[in-house]
Amino acid sequence: MIIDVHAHWGPWFFTMDVTRLSLRTMDRYGIDLAIVSATEAVIYDAPHGNRALAEVLETTDRLYGYVTVNPRRLADAERDLAAYLPTGRFVGAKIHTDYTGSPVSSPQMRDALALLASHGCPALVHTWGTSVLDLAALCEQTPGLKVIAGHMGADGYRHAIEAANGCDRVYLEPCWSQAPAGRFAEVAAAVAPRQLLFGTDATLIDPASAFGAVAAAGLSDEIAEQVAWRNAAELFGLPSPRSRNTDGVQGEPEPLPPRLP
Amino acid sequence: MTAFSTERLIGGLTVTLDLDVLIGAHPDRDGPPGTPEAVLGALAAHRITGAAVASLRAALFDMASGNDEVLALAAERPEVVPVGAVDLRDPIGAAAEIDRLAALSVRAVRLFPDEQHVEADFPSVRHVAKRAAGHGLVVLTGGDVRRFWRPFGGLGATVVFLDTHFYHLGDFLVAAADEPGFHTSTRLLNSPDALETAAAHLGPDRLVFGSRTPHTETVVPLLRLATGGLDPAGVAAVAGGTARRLLGLDPGAAS
Secondary structure, eight states: OOOEEEEEEESSSOOOGGGGGHHHHHHHOOEEEEEEEEHHHHHHHHHHHHHHHHHHHOOOOOOEEEOOOTTOOOOHHHHHHHGGHHHHHHHHHEETTTTTTTOOOOOOHHHHHHHHTTTTTTTEOOOTTTTTHHHHHHHHSTTTTTTEEEEEGGGGHHHHHHHHHHHHTTOOOOOOOOOTTTTHHHHHHHSSSGBBOOOOOBBOOHHHHHHHHHTTOOOOHHHIIIIIIIHHHHHHHHGGGGGBBBTBBBBBOOOOOOOOO | OTOOOOOOHHTTOBSSSSEEESSOOOTTTOOOOOOHHHHHHHHHHBOOEEEEEEEHHHHTTHHHHHHHHHHHHOOOOOEEEEEEETTTOOOHHHHHHHHHHTTTOOEEEOOOOOHHOOOHHHHHHHHHHHHHHTTTTEEEEEOOOOHTTTTTTTTOOOEETTOOGGGGGGHHHHHHHHHHTTTEEEEOOOOHHHHHHHHHHOOOOGGGOOOTTTTTHHHHHHHHHHHHSSSHHHHIIIIIIIIHHHHOOTTSOOO
């Protein structure tokens, strides 16, 4: 069982054609569930992309959605959160700081994350370099907020260690197109296992990159299970593997067993 | 076995030549030390049976002693194919080192423009490119392919771009369409369809496996190749067939 907490649905502007590869790409790596944001919503038009994603989510139970929030358009975000979170098919929010010109330290990010906290909505936030430290500081100042540091800071993964250790509501996921040797192993050795999640950035990046990075870390069985799905299931309130049957029809969520130390 | 087991995904894939392997260490990084034993051990653990090895000592400090280090290693270890590194900060010395390496029957030279803070339009790059092409050497080069294709254009050079990122695949494809000697490493072609797109446009024999062991996770490009959509002949070409042909390692094989 694997849950990918950082995935996308839709086309990209690079020389690639991957819109139809979502489920096929997941299957190659044994990824059962993915939480996706619409590329259109991330890159250009959040409401239009969110609406398109809502239609896609009606066609499969293997994808859950992020409501993409543009911090510069919080009225749109409020409408979309109100419309889509109650469906149960959208389980979090996505904010890309670069495409929206909204650094983590900006006023609009502060307002956006406060809005998400008020909804009890976990937020996946793009982080790079030292911005992961800004995210942890903002999370610490925002009661109830839970944030996933997308890419765990990429080349700033050592800052991500400091961020996660400074705020227990900061979660880390490793996706990046680069795979420096030992990066995830170093993070996993220094951060509480309950704060580690698995994300791929598919379909922009093939799962090979994050999967290989995690595999190379040689995690224990217990921690590997936490990273693979248990932490994500708890964070997003997703059903555990035993409540999903094999023909893709989703059963009732069952309580998660006690958290591993 | 955990959910992140790679054995079932990689299966029996064997790489017969990895074109992107380094010995030595980056002094501005914590690790790894890059000892030959550790590097070759890591490759063997991933069923990579041949390695085109270059020296960071040569790239960062002293060409001749670093390259001699690799030549000595190749003399001891049959799985090692020596790659000469030259310093683009010293175009005169680099050209002389290329002459020396060619006389020693070295088949490939490697350029480190990022590490040496050299840009694609510096005269040094074109000078070195011409000298290497003149000797018929394969050039392995780092740097942004959108810029570093240019100094090799029109030379009939055989070049492997080691840092082609899938973001820039389109630029590589259009540049390589006019340059039959242009190839790319698969290391950063790690989008869900980059290998397949490149193979469809240029043929799989323009792709070569590169891992940058020990500085990046060796298993990542292996996973991408093993789980991708290339047919078995294409996988074999990428996994060393083409690289061995470029370096003339299998003289009896069809070219």
